[in-house]
Amino acid sequence: MTALIYGATGLIGSQLLSLLIEGSDYQKVIIYTRKKINIENNKVKIIIDELNAIKKYKNDLKADHVFCCLGTTRKKTPDKKEYYKIDHDYPLTAAAIAIENSCKHFHLVSSIGANKESLFFYTKTKGKLENDISFLPFDSINIYRPSLLLGARREKRNAENISAKILNILNPALIGPLRKYKSIQALTVARAMYNQSLNNAKGINIFLPEELNKIA
Numbered sequence: 001m002t003a004l005i006y007g008a009t010g011l012i013g014s015q016l017l018s019l020l021i022e023g024s025d026y027q028k029v030i031i032y033t034r035k036k037i038n039i040e041n042n043k044v045k046i047i048i049d050e051l052n053a054i055k056k057y058k059n060d061l062k063a064d065h066v067f068c069c070l071g072t073t074r075k076k077t078p079d080k081k082e083y084y085k086i087d088h089d090y091p092l093t094a095a096a097i098a099i100e101n102s103c104k105h106f107h108l109v110s111s112i113g114a115n116k117e118s119l120f121f122y123t124k125t126k127g128k129l130e131n132d133i134s135f136l137p138f139d140s141i142n143i144y145r146p147s148l149l150l151g152a153r154r155e156k157r158n159a160e161n162i163s164a165k166i167l168n169i170l171n172p173a174l175i176g177p178l179r180k181y182k183s184i185q186a187l188t189v190a191r192a193m194y195n196q197s198l199n200n201a202k203g204i205n206i207f208l209p210e211e212l213n214k215i216a
Contacts, residue, residue: 002028003197004061004103006094007069009035011151012109015190016067025198030063032094051090058097065197066098067107080121087122088129095133104139105200107193112147112208134204141204142196144189144212151186184209191216 003020007013008031020029021041031037031046032054039046047057051070054061068091077083095106114126130143192207192215207215 001026001064002030002062004030004032004063004066004098005069006032006067006091007071007109008033009037010069010071011149011186012146012189012193013067013069015151015187016069016193019190019194023194025194026065030061032057032061051086054090054093054097058100061094061097062101063098063103065105065107066094066103067193067197068094069109070094071109074122083121084125087125088132091129092132095136095138099136099138105142105197106133106136106138106140107142107197108133108144109189109193110143110145112145114143114145130206140200140202142193142201143204143206144193145206145208146184146186146189146212147209148183149186149189150183182209184212188213188216 003026005013005017005020008017017029017031017039020026021039021043027043029041029044031039031044033046033048034050036048037046045060047060049057070086070091072083072086074083077086091108095108098106108130110130111123111126113120113123114130115123116127116131118124118127133141189212192212195215196205196207
């Protein structure tokens with residue numbers, strides 16, 4: 001099979017890329033990235049350009065499974081219009097191109113609390129994206145909703161680092177309805193995505209942290 005990753009330099013995307021390269025299930029991995037990525041592997045094809053240029057590479061973006069790990073932060077992208085483009089418009093464009101290229105399986109990293117009716121900009125944007133992609137005629141749409149991600153980031157995020165340390169202490173106390181707020185390793189999410197891609201499950205499938213741990 002062929003895999004296509006958007007956001008392969010991010011926390012989840014980089015872990016997923018390693019799994020796809022190391023595994024034997026995918027013979028080719030296409031990466032669309034804004035940043036230079038140092039990988040030398042015969043399985044990998046790298047396309048470097050801005051996200052607003054995705055459409056012009058349509059013929060180079062053909063894959064059996066498309067994995068979208070795109071996302072930004074308010075610190076990196078304080079302008080709400082630009083933020084919305086990165087977290088909604090570009091992933092939706094990627095999904096539309098996948099449909100044009102006859103891809104049947106789409107995998108989307110979203111967020112816990114995603115809801116198009118949310119009062120919070122971040123979770124509302126994620127919810128709108130989920131909703132819009134759900135109308136596209138994929139055989140399989142897999143949506144992954146992790147809580148706070150753990151793992152080594154390239155850039156420092158002091159607030160998230162502090163939150164992660166606090167949640168690591170609180171995790172055992174998060175039971176019942178609160179279980180979905182447990183922090184989760186980015187590698188665990190990546191493994192769940194990889195394993196789920198081999199299931200070829202039909203329909204729209206949404207995975208919260210507890211399910212992600214089981215699938216991984």
